[in-house]
Structures are given as structure tokens and as C-alpha cells.
Amino acid sequence: MSSDAEGSTGAAVGSRTGGDTILSIDDVHVSYGKVQALNGVDLDIGTGELISVIGPNGAGKSTLANSISGFLPYDGSITYKGEEIDESDPEDLVERGLIQCTEKRDLFGFMSVEDNLDLGTYVRGDYDERLEFVYDLFPTLEERKDQHAHTMSGGEQQMLAIGRALMSDPELLVLDEPTLGLAPVILDDISEGIDRIQEEGVTILLCEQNVTFAMNHADRINLLENGEVVRQGPPSELRDDDYIRESYLGG
Known part of the structure; x- marks a missing residue:
């Protein structure tokens, strides 16, 4: 995994104190057959916070995001607004304001930008x-609202995917690898967009390989490796963690 910070220009944010817990993850295990993807994950998010889960490819970040959104069975407990996730369908969770923007973006390529937003x-x-x-x-x-989604660049498609998620008026927005493969100039736009989304009061869970990008935005960081959270804390503390600095921030 690259820990390179290139193109990540979001201003470092101060610590924000979250309100009531909107999402609580307690001792969550997820397996694919004999492969353990998540192994005892614990995580809480307060209303209005931006919490980031960082880690290398294959660490379990997307599995965690998909479990939170109701797409994967799990052992343990995941509650959204006090109710267990596995007691609701993904569609019900969307109605209640839990919206995921997936790593694959899931756009309708032969539909226009505005139709995708609709x-x-x-x-x-x-x-x-x-x-x-x-x-x-x-x-x-807006400039490309009549353009087919599949003809847009990767960065523009990522903006569209985030924009479509915002059209659902999220209370908790789960962003899975929003900066993956993006050029530095697009990272700037995504960075500014995430800041403004949080200013609107949206709670954000950011699953991200770009550790510097995550550090520049998150109130708290959770390092996920091999399905387990091995470090937790505010960016101000974890930037000085020898293991994170050497393994993910280039020393």
C-alpha cells in the first residue's frame, strides 16, 4: 500500500466532540467461509463526527463498510441509532439516513449525470x-449534467457517486475508498467537498487507504489490519506513533 500523501491537501481539522452515538460496533466478526475478514472490531461514532478507518488493501475496510450498510451478515453487534443493523433491510437503513458510497461507485454508465443524481x-x-x-x-x-456517466474521468465519477449519495440526505455517510486512484487536482476537490459535507452536519465514516488524507480530515483514526483494529486515537497522537509513521507515513 502506498502511504504517499501526494495530492492530499485538506486542512487539518481540530478535534470535534461527537454528540450522541449514532453508530456503535461491538465485537464484530465477519467471515467468508474459512477466511476471517473481521475479528472482534469495536468502534463508536458520535453524531457530527468524522471517523476514519485506515489500513492496507485487504485489511477489511470494505467488509466493515458493507456490514454497516446491511449487505453482509456478522456476529457481534452493529447498531445505528440504537437499532441492530441486521434487523433491517439495506433499503430501510437508507430510509433512516444511512447511506453508503461504495468503492465501485455503482453508477449507471449510460445514464446522464443528472439522471444518476435523480x-x-x-x-x-x-x-x-x-x-x-x-x-x-x-x-x-452541473457543467456535465447531460453527459453519460461512463464517459467521465475517474475523478468526475467519484464526485458523481458522492453527489448521488448526498441526494439521499444522509445522516451517516459511509465513504469507502473515495480517493482511490484519483489525480492530485481531483483530491483537492474531494477534500474540500468532505469538509463542506461535515459542515452541513453529516456524520461520516471514511474508509481510506490514503493515510495522510484521512489524518487531515478525521476526528479519530482506527487502524485496521488483518481484520483487527490495532491502533485507535486522534490524528494528533497517531502521527507520532512510530509504527504508523514508519509503515504508513513514510517514516
């Missing part, structure tokens, strides 16, 4: 208000 309001959201916010956040999307 789909985000299928269950939730004030269409006009949300569309105005998304276009203000990512002006490129």
Missing part, C-alpha cells in the same frame, strides 16, 4: 435543495 432521491431528500447543494459542491457535475 436516483439518489428515490427514497429520501428534497430534490431541488439537494441538487443545488450538490452542484454547488461539485460545479463540474
Whole structure:
């Protein structure tokens, strides 16, 4: 995994104290057959916080994101707004404001930008208000609203995926690898966008390989390796952790 910080320019944020716990993960285990993907993960997120899960490819970040969103069975407990995730369908979780932007983006390539955004309001959201916010956040999307999604660059598609998630008016937004493979200039736009999304009061779980990007945005960091959280704490502390500095920040 590259721990390179290239292109990650988000300003370091101060510590924000989360409100009531919106998501609680307690001793969560997930396996694929005999392969243990998550092994006793514990994590809490307070309303309004941005919490990041970092770690190398294959550490279990996407498995965690998909478990939170109701797509994978798990042992242990994951509660959203006090209710167990596995007692709801993913569609019900969306109705309650838990929205995931997946690593694969899951766009409809032969539909226009605006049609893709329209789909985000299928269950939730004030269409006009949300569309105005998304276009203000990512002006490129408005400029290309009639363009087919599959003809856009990877960075533009990532903006569209985040924009579609925002059209559902999330209370908890799960971002899975939003900077993966993006050019530095696009990272700047994504960085500014994440700051503004949180300013709107959205709680964010950021699953991210780019450790410097995560450090620049998160209130608290969780290092996931081989399905286990091996380090937790605010960026101000973990930047000085010898293991994280040597393994993920280039010494």
C-alpha cells in the first residue's frame, strides 16, 4: 500500500466532540467461509463526527463498510441509532439516513449525470435543495449534467457517486475508498467537498487507504489490519506513533 500523501491537501481539522452515538460496533466478526475478514472490531461514532478507518488493501475496510450498510451478515453487534443493523433491510437503513458510497461507485454508465443524481432521491431528500447543494459542491457535475456517466474521468465519477449519495440526505455517510486512484487536482476537490459535507452536519465514516488524507480530515483514526483494529486515537497522537509513521507515513 502506498502511504504517499501526494495530492492530499485538506486542512487539518481540530478535534470535534461527537454528540450522541449514532453508530456503535461491538465485537464484530465477519467471515467468508474459512477466511476471517473481521475479528472482534469495536468502534463508536458520535453524531457530527468524522471517523476514519485506515489500513492496507485487504485489511477489511470494505467488509466493515458493507456490514454497516446491511449487505453482509456478522456476529457481534452493529447498531445505528440504537437499532441492530441486521434487523433491517439495506433499503430501510437508507430510509433512516444511512447511506453508503461504495468503492465501485455503482453508477449507471449510460445514464446522464443528472439522471444518476435523480436516483439518489428515490427514497429520501428534497430534490431541488439537494441538487443545488450538490452542484454547488461539485460545479463540474452541473457543467456535465447531460453527459453519460461512463464517459467521465475517474475523478468526475467519484464526485458523481458522492453527489448521488448526498441526494439521499444522509445522516451517516459511509465513504469507502473515495480517493482511490484519483489525480492530485481531483483530491483537492474531494477534500474540500468532505469538509463542506461535515459542515452541513453529516456524520461520516471514511474508509481510506490514503493515510495522510484521512489524518487531515478525521476526528479519530482506527487502524485496521488483518481484520483487527490495532491502533485507535486522534490524528494528533497517531502521527507520532512510530509504527504508523514508519509503515504508513513514510517514516
